[in-house]
Amino acid sequence: MSEIHVDGYSPTIKKRALSRKLVAARKEIGMTTTEVCKRLRWSATKLNYIEKARWITPNADAVNDLCELYGVDGKEREALTRLAREARERGWWTRYNDVFRNEYPGFEASASTVRTFQNTYLPGLLQEAGYIELVTNAAGIDDPAEVRRHVAARLQRQEILTTADTPCRLHAVVDENTLRRLVSPPIRVPQVRHLIEMSDLPNIEFQVIPTTAGLYPGAGESFTQLGYSDPGERDIVFLETSVDDRMLEEKDELQSYKVRFDRLCAIALDATATRAFLLDLIEGDE
Numbered sequence: 401m402s403e404i405h406v407d408g409y410s411p412t413i414k415k416r417a418l419s420r421k422l423v424a425a426r427k428e429i430g431m432t433t434t435e436v437c438k439r440l441r442w443s444a445t446k447l448n449y450i451e452k453a454r455w456i457t458p459n460a461d462a463v464n465d466l467c468e469l470y471g472v473d474g475k476e477r478e479a480l481t482r483l484a485r486e487a488r489e490r491g492w493w494t495r496y497n498d499v500f501r502n503e504y505p506g507f508e509a510s511a512s513t514v515r516t517f518q519n520t521y522l523p524g525l526l527q528e529a530g531y532i533e534l535v536t537n538a539a540g541i542d543d544p545a546e547v548r549r550h551v552a553a554r555l556q557r558q559e560i561l562t563t564a565d566t567p568c569r570l571h572a573v574v575d576e577n578t579l580r581r582l583v584s585p586p587i588r589v590p591q592v593r594h595l596i597e598m599s600d601l602p603n604i605e606f607q608v609i610p611t612t613a614g615l616y617p618g619a620g621e622s623f624t625q626l627g628y629s630d631p632g633e634r635d636i637v638f639l640e641t642s643v644d645d646r647m648l649e650e651k652d653e654l655q656s657y658k659v660r661f662d663r664l665c666a667i668a669l670d671a672t673a674t675r676a677f678l679l680d681l682i683e684g685d686e
Contacts, residue, residue, distance in 0.1 A: 411634065412506025415487040419453035422463070423479060425470040438467055445666055458484040496553040496562075498546075502645050507636055511568055513627035515661050519575040519619060525558050526572060526606070528594040530587050561604065571605040573664045575619065579608065579681060592682045596675060607668035608677050616667050618660050625657055 409417075420641060421523065433451070437444055449455050450462060461511040463484045467477045493505035508514065516523050521535055529551050536550040582588035599606040624638045637648040637657045648654065669677060 402656050409510040409628075409630075410491050410506045410635075411487050411489045412503050412512045413489065413628070415455070415458060415482055416453045417633070418458055418463070418480065418487055419451055419455075421483070422466055422470075423451050425466070425472050427540050429470055431470070436466070436469065437468055450483045457488045460484050492556060493553070496549065499553040504638055504640075504645070505553075507626055507638075508557065509560060510628065511560070511626040512566070512629040513569045514624060515570070515571045515627070515659060516622075516624040517573045517618065517664050518578055518622045520622060522552055522574060522578055522591070522595075523570075523572045523620075523624075523641075525561060525570055526595060526598055526604075527554060527558075528591045529555065531582075531591045534587055561598070561601070567601075567603045569603045570608075571608045571661075571665075573609060573661070573668050576611050579678075585682075589682050592678050596678050599671070599675065605671060606624060606674060607665060607671065608674045609664065609668045610677070613667050616664075618664055623657055623660075625654070625661065 424434075433444065433447055436442070437447055446462075450458075450466075460481060463480055464477075466481060467473070472480065491506050491509060493500055493509070496505075514525065516525075521527075522531065524559050527535065532551045532554050533547055536547050541547060541550065561570055579592070582591060595606060598604050609619075622640065624640075626636045626638070628635070634649055634651075637654060639646040639648070648657070668674070
């Protein structure tokens with residue numbers, strides 16, 4: 401079993417690493433999931449939740465039972481039990497369980513790169529407070545206290561771009577219509593100014609696909625791809641809809657979205673042209 405390199409990562413990533421290592425340990429001795437369940441008198445659902453990293457908080461007893469069954473001992477076992485303890489810690493996003501409907505912030509918090517294409521709303525990492533309020537209201541949330549919590553949660557997500565020792569690199573591509581929907585100057589001007597300021601940072605690249613591009617391939621689906629500095633951690637693609645969210649991890653799926661993003665970048669205005677577009681968007685409003 402390979403070494404575990406997840407120091408500094410979020411509990412969410414540590415949970416995923418723990419599940420991956422346990423699967424590797426099982427496969428190393430050639431044991432099937434059916435055999436594991438029979439030996440430990442577990443349900444298939446329980447083992448599936450563990451191996452798919454769907455457990456809410458890793459159970460130390462379950463990890464020890466699996467280590468015992470797989471013959472994992474010594475330093476490897478110590479590393480796995482320590483990982484289980486650390487994966488049980490609570491990240492800042494757990495304070496906003498009423499805001500976030502999945503574990504996405506936990507995956508995003510440890511990402512070294514974020515590549516995102518958005519065709520409806522601006523990327524959450526680049527939203528200004530007034531725009532966040534607007535989006536929250538559009539989702540049917542009007543209570544002032546709830547709106548404030550949504551704003552606070554999203555602003556805290558954005559800290560990965562500016563406060564980390566090695567800030568996350570963000571490359572965002574948006575359809576022009578995401579900006580054209582900003583019809584109110586009191587919202588449009590601060591938001592566009594914020595985009596200009598953020599895109600001046602060395603770790604942020606922002607591009608706009610103009611309407612003159614026509615109906616381009618990939619226009620109908622927003623997605624975000626998260627990458628990690630540790631080569632042992634696979635990238636993740638998130639697809640978010642109004643109904644549910646999907647997380648893709650298979651190599652062919654990741655490659656497909658990488659190619660798709662590269663093509664979208666090629667269609668979009670470059671950084672200089674995008675900046676000029678943004679300035680034109682607020683000309684006369686200030």
